[in-house]
Amino acid sequence: MPLxxxxxxxxxxxxxxxxxxxxxLVFWYGRIGFLPSNQxxxxxxxxxxxxxxxxxxxxxxxxxxxxxxxxxxxxDLCGISWSSYVxxxxxxxxxxxxxxFAILRAFEVSRVWAVIYAALSTFYLFVPQGVPYMExxxxxxxxxxxxxxxxxERVSNANIRVVLxxxxxxxxxxxxxxxxxxxxxxxxxxxxxxxxxxKWQTLLWLTVGxxxxxxxxxxxAFAYRIDWRLFYFYFFTLPGSLGFDRLLTLLSRRxxxxxxxxxxxxxxxxxxxxxxxxxxxxKRTSAGRIPWTVALTFSxxxxxxxxxxxxxxxVTIAMIEVVLLNHFCKVRRNGLATPPRSQRIFFLQGLIVIxxxxxxxxxxxxxxxxxxxxxxxxxxHRIALTREGSYRPHPFLIAVFVLLVLADTAVFHVRLNMxxxxxxxxxxxxxxxxxxxxxxxxxxxxxxxxxxxxxFSVQDLAELTDSLRRMDGAFWYFGDASVVYGAARKPxxxxxxxxxxxxxxxxxxxxxxxxxxxxxxxxxxxYAVRQIVIEDTLTKSGCRLSDFGLVNDYIARHSHxxxxxxxxRVIELSVDKR
Numbered sequence: 001m002p003l004x005x006x007x008x009x010x011x012x013x014x015x016x017x018x019x020x021x022x023x024x025l026v027f028w029y030g031r032i033g034f035l036p037s038n039q040x041x042x043x044x045x046x047x048x049x050x051x052x053x054x055x056x057x058x059x060x061x062x063x064x065x066x067x068x069x070x071x072x073x074x075x076d077l078c079g080i081s082w083s084s085y086v087x088x089x090x091x092x093x094x095x096x097x098x099x100x101f102a103i104l105r106a107f108e109v110s111r112v113w114a115v116i117y118a119a120l121s122t123f124y125l126f127v128p129q130g131v132p133y134m135e136x137x138x139x140x141x142x143x144x145x146x147x148x149x150x151x152x153e154r155v156s157n158a159n160i161r162v163v164l165x166x167x168x169x170x171x172x173x174x175x176x177x178x179x180x181x182x183x184x185x186x187x188x189x190x191x192x193x194x195x196x197x198x199k200w201q202t203l204l205w206l207t208v209g210x211x212x213x214x215x216x217x218x219x220x221a222f223a224y225r226i227d228w229r230l231f232y233f234y235f236f237t238l239p240g241s242l243g244f245d246r247l248l249t250l251l252s253r254r255x256x257x258x259x260x261x262x263x264x265x266x267x268x269x270x271x272x273x274x275x276x277x278x279x280x281x282x283k284r285t286s287a288g289r290i291p292w293t294v295a296l297t298f299s300x301x302x303x304x305x306x307x308x309x310x311x312x313x314x315v316t317i318a319m320i321e322v323v324l325l326n327h328f329c330k331v332r333r334n335g336l337a338t339p340p341r342s343q344r345i346f347f348l349q350g351l352i353v354i355x356x357x358x359x360x361x362x363x364x365x366x367x368x369x370x371x372x373x374x375x376x377x378x379x380x381h382r383i384a385l386t387r388e389g390s391y392r393p394h395p396f397l398i399a400v401f402v403l404l405v406l407a408d409t410a411v412f413h414v415r416l417n418m419x420x421x422x423x424x425x426x427x428x429x430x431x432x433x434x435x436x437x438x439x440x441x442x443x444x445x446x447x448x449x450x451x452x453x454x455x456f457s458v459q460d461l462a463e464l465t466d467s468l469r470r471m472d473g474a475f476w477y478f479g480d481a482s483v484v485y486g487a488a489r490k491p492x493x494x495x496x497x498x499x500x501x502x503x504x505x506x507x508x509x510x511x512x513x514x515x516x517x518x519x520x521x522x523x524x525x526x527y528a529v530r531q532i533v534i535e536d537t538l539t540k541s542g543c544r545l546s547d548f549g550l551v552n553d554y555i556a557r558h559s560h561x562x563x564x565x566x567x568x569r570v571i572e573l574s575v576d577k578r
Contacts, residue, residue: 018097030130046071047486117378141175479535
């Protein structure tokens with residue numbers, strides 16, 4: 001008989017497998033297709049920080065501070081290229097596979113099933129975007145935080161436990177500085193778990209870690225001399241106003257009418273099935289009151305999921321809720337409702353609610369808000385489909401559950417990852433692009449179609465980048481593809497990381513927008529801007545070139561020659577001697 005590998009070697013091989021599959025998925029699909037309005041943000045942010053610019057001193061952004069700083073490190077180590085950009089996301093996605101494994105093992109999922117569900121999880125986090133992105137980084141740090149919290153609950157060494165707990169607030173802060181949501185939801189989830197179980201010592205150490213994290217952030221802010229007024233307005237005021245507006249939109253009369261027209265016809269049958277299942281299972285147990293309360297919560301989760309997520313994920317979540325309800329009633333009947341089981345149910349439900357709230361508040365594609373779904377499936381497998389005591393799950397139920405989970409991942413991968421639907425490409429555009437059709441230079445690893453709303457191709461962008469690199473002086477780029485700054489090795493002169501009124505810019509005509517324009521004109525002189533490059537007069541977020549009154553006046557006074565490079569308009573400026 002062949003010798004069995006030692007347990008530690010098998011564990012290492014499992015972790016290597018998860019890291020490789022998570023990294024390979026992103027490194028392959030992240031190079032296909034280009035959505036300038038999304039995929040340029042962290043590239044330009046990383047280039048700015050590598051060039052010596054400091055957030056809220058030299059440029060402003062509502063989120064993405066940590067991903068940009070991390071990308072600067074990747075650019076410094078690996079060179080300024082699309083490959084090093086995708087590598088950043090690939091490495092984090094590989095690490096996420098290991099983190100998902102750690103979370104599942106903390107919930108006592110068997111090693112084999114933990115590897116399976118963790119491997120499936122890697123299809124959901126960074127692969128849809130394919131590059132570093134604010135929300136994905138926030139989710140990533142949230143999951144790392146959750147892994148540390150769960151590990152601290154199960155470690156026997158008191159010193160290690162304290163270190164893990166004190167590490168949680170800095171990790172949450174990194175997530176928050178990546179994107180406020182969902183990091184804030186992860187913080188609430190952990191706090192709610194500690195408070196509900198009266199873990200006062202845990203909450204104390206979390207408070208200590210929070211205090212030291214905020215002090216460290218203040219020290220860094222003063223050391224780099226950030227502008228506190230810019231920080232308050234662009235990191236809190238604008239995002240806060242946007243979140244409040246979206247909350248009002250969700251609660252508006254129009255939304256309720258649309259909800260009743262579009263959602264309820266689909267929701268009611270699923271809730272009815274859930275209710276019938278609840279009645280059937282509750283009838284078979286003597287403890288009927290609590291399961292009915294749980295059934296109501298489960299139905300609410302399904303209702304919210306239908307309102308926010310794609311249909312195949314609704315089916316998956318509905319399946320999770322019904323199976324979980326069934327199990328809850330059985331453990332109540334058999335007296336098996338132990339604290340570990342309650343915690344598993346709490347976090348399973350909590351992750352689902354985080355995903356639903358994330359989609360509601362960020363208005364992103366629903367598919368970007370469900371990296372938790374396979375972790376939830378793994379937790380549910382441990383809760384309801386694992387033999388324990390007198391409880392014996394039916395083999396047919398296990399088989400159906402696993403097949404549905406695999407089908408969900410397959411549909412997600414084919415419909416979203418392989419077709420690059422998260423980049424809003426049509427299947428015809430994707431299929432028409434010959435594999436390997438790319439270009440030279442820093443963007444050599446990028447191939448595939450550009451989102452159909454843009455008039456340029458990857459080859460046009462490479463031609464523009466090459467031309468700008470050879471020109472004297474800096475340039476100002478109006479448009480979404482701000483990757484041209486780093487690819488051309490020229491300074492990013494705009495004070496805003498990207499263009500979006502109400503998100504990165506104040507509304508045109510406001511005092512804050514006029515202050516922004518004045519800072520932009522100061523950068524024209526500071527960096528000796530000699531060219532104005534216009535991608536289009538309207539960005540995909542609705543910013544118009546005509547909104548920039550002071551800038552247009554400056555261009556009118558200093559324009560010298562107008563030409564074109566591929567589809568881009570280039571205005572040569574005369575030297576401003578003032």
